[in-house]
Amino acid sequence: MINDKESQKIVDIIQNFARKHSLWVLAYGTGCGAIEIPPTMTSRYDAERLGVRGAATPRQADVLLITGYLTTKTLKRVIRVYEQMQDPKYVIGFGSCTINGGMYFDSYNTIKALDRYLPVDVYINGCMPRPEAVLKGFAKLQELIQAGKADGSKKYKENLEWYRANQKEVIPVWRMPEFNW
Amino acid sequence: MLKEILYYTWGAVVSFVLAFSVGITYMGLNRKVTARVQNRIGPPWYQNFLDVIKLxxxxxxxxxGVMHHLGPAFLMVSSVMSLLIIPILNNGRFYPNLNFHGDLIFLLYIMTFGPLGMALGAGQTGNPNSAIGVTRGLAQMAGFEIPWVMALVALMIQYKTTSIVDLMNIQAETGRWLMFSSPFAFIAAIMAMFGMFRYSPFDIVGxxxxxxxxxxxxxxxxxLFTMMSSGSVFAFAKLTLYTDLFLGGADNLLVLVLKTFVLYMIPVLYGVVNPRYRTEQAVRWFWGWPSFFGLLAILQASFF
Structure with missing residues (x-):
């Protein structure tokens, strides 16, 4: 009775509702985008009314918010942080730099497309995206979670070899613990 | 015999569910109040329920490792044990709990058991932040335990009992709350409560x-789910203990919720307008006026 499909559907709806309305964000302030996070959280735009709240450590976080460009050096740390987060986890790519490199399109030291290295669920476009755009991005993520389509972490597990090959391409010195869930 | 055991178990389950839901709601209201003070709208009052379900x-x-695995369990055990000892309503109108003579002393020990177990668990993670947090937490505990124990000892001396139920009965017989008949103990205990709840300015641990x-x-x-639930249960248990000891207990659940909410708002409202203390400032704060009031309470209890 507990494990049949119908009751699993009901449990999924409840769990997805809770996940959707309680997003603990680990704002990885890599680039200039981190400056847009304080106005999003404080009294003018107040993201906490949507259940969005800052998390202190990767272990507690649900959403990894990558704000801006990633150099190959910081990419290593971001991968480490992403693998420390607990399932289900989501990634938001924030700003043009995570989509196509933005103004760093011809830089030798930054990665251009974040999607090759980590599974991104939602992109927020703009350079910089304003707090309204950030809230829109969170709303989109909530829609995806409710529909059960925000399965980036599942994609990462299934295509780990592909992601690892891409990551090792740009990170020459790979001294990291193996990914253990 | 079996019927009695089942009755007690059922009472424990009902008390736990009550404490959990009330405590979680209070924590949600805390976030709402903080948001309103900061001129925000804030999350809905049921936000913490959603957080708990998500976690x-x-x-x-x-x-x-094993100790890290057991740390949150120790917290939960400590919370549930204190909840089961503290009488929820006057005259055992709610389900009976496991109180006995001398439970006030037992409670002093069991309330520190959870944080100590958590400290062991945090030690095994190897995270330097955890280690610093644990040392800070123990320092703060050494701070607020002194006025807290002084207040309780004053009550024990004044009324010559170490049972919470006896203290509640005394208040019911004389019709005077202990808040008024031993005011210094009340002040010391309330000031120690700031440290127990760990809201700012005493949020130096987390x-x-x-x-x-x-x-x-x-x-x-x-x-984190276990720790959040145990925190909410423990918050409710502590507030109920304060209500029982100083505010004359409660005759029904509505009065209990009202009194505990008023008590809960004291550290919350003090916290939202204060920044964070450093560790030594916090300890000095607790060993200053709160301990002085605790000493006054003991003097009052011994000589008047």
Whole structure:
């Protein structure tokens, strides 16, 4: 009775509702985008009314918010942080730099497309995206979670070899613990 | 015999559910009040329910060893044990709990048991933030335990009993709350409550931006779920204890919720307008006026 499909559907709806309305964000302030996070959280735009709240450590976080460009050096740390987060986890790519490199399109030291290295669920476009755009991005993520389509972490597990090959391409010195869930 | 055991177990379950839901709601209201003070709208009052469900439905949870695995369980055990000892309503109108003569002394021990177990668990994670958080937490505990114990000892001397139920009965017989008949003990206990709840300015243990939430920094998912639930149960237990000791207990659940909410708002409202103390400032604060009032309470109890 507990494990049949119908009751699993009901449990999924409840769990997805809770996940959707309680997003603990680990704002990885890599680039200039981190400056847009304080106005999003404080009294003018107040993201906490949507259940969005800052998390202190990767272990507690649900959403990894990558704000801006990633150099190959910081990419290593971001991968480490992403693998420390607990399932289900989501990634938001924030700003043009995570989509196509933005103004760093011809830089030798930054990665251009974040999607090759980590599974991104939602992109927020703009350079910089304003707090309204950030809230829109969170709303989109909530829609995806409710529909059960925000399965980036599942994609990462299934295509780990592909992601690892891409990551090792740009990170020459790979001294990291193996990914253990 | 079996019927009695079942009755007690059922009472424990009902008390736990009550304490959990009321405590979680209070924590949600705390977030709402903080938001309103900061001129925000704030999350809905049921936000913490959603957080707890989300944490409970996380699919993975990593632990760093047996002691780390047991740390949150120790917290939960300590909370539930204090809840079962503290009488919820006057005259045993709610389900009977396990109180006995001398439970006030037992309670002093069992209330520190959970944080100590958590400290052991945090030690095994190997995270430096956890270790710093634990040392800070123990220092703060050494701070607020002194006025708290002084207040309770004053009550024990004044009324010559170590039973919570006896103290409640005394208040019911004389019709005077202990808040008025031993005011210094009440002041010392309330000031110690600031440290117990660990809201700012005494949030030095789990300072999120300074220590990455301290002892709980390696706990995610279901561990954090256990810690949040145990925190809410413990908050309700402490508030009920204060109501029982100083505010004459409660005759029904509505009065209990009202009194505990008023008590809960004291540390919350003090916290939202205060920044964070450093560790030595916090300890000095507790060993200053609160301990002085505790001493006055003991003097009053001994000589008047």
């Amino acid at each position: 409970g439905s996380k699919k993975t949870a990593i632990h760093h 300072a999120p931006s300074e220590l990455a939430s301290g002892p709980m920094s390696e706990n995610g998912g279901k561990y």
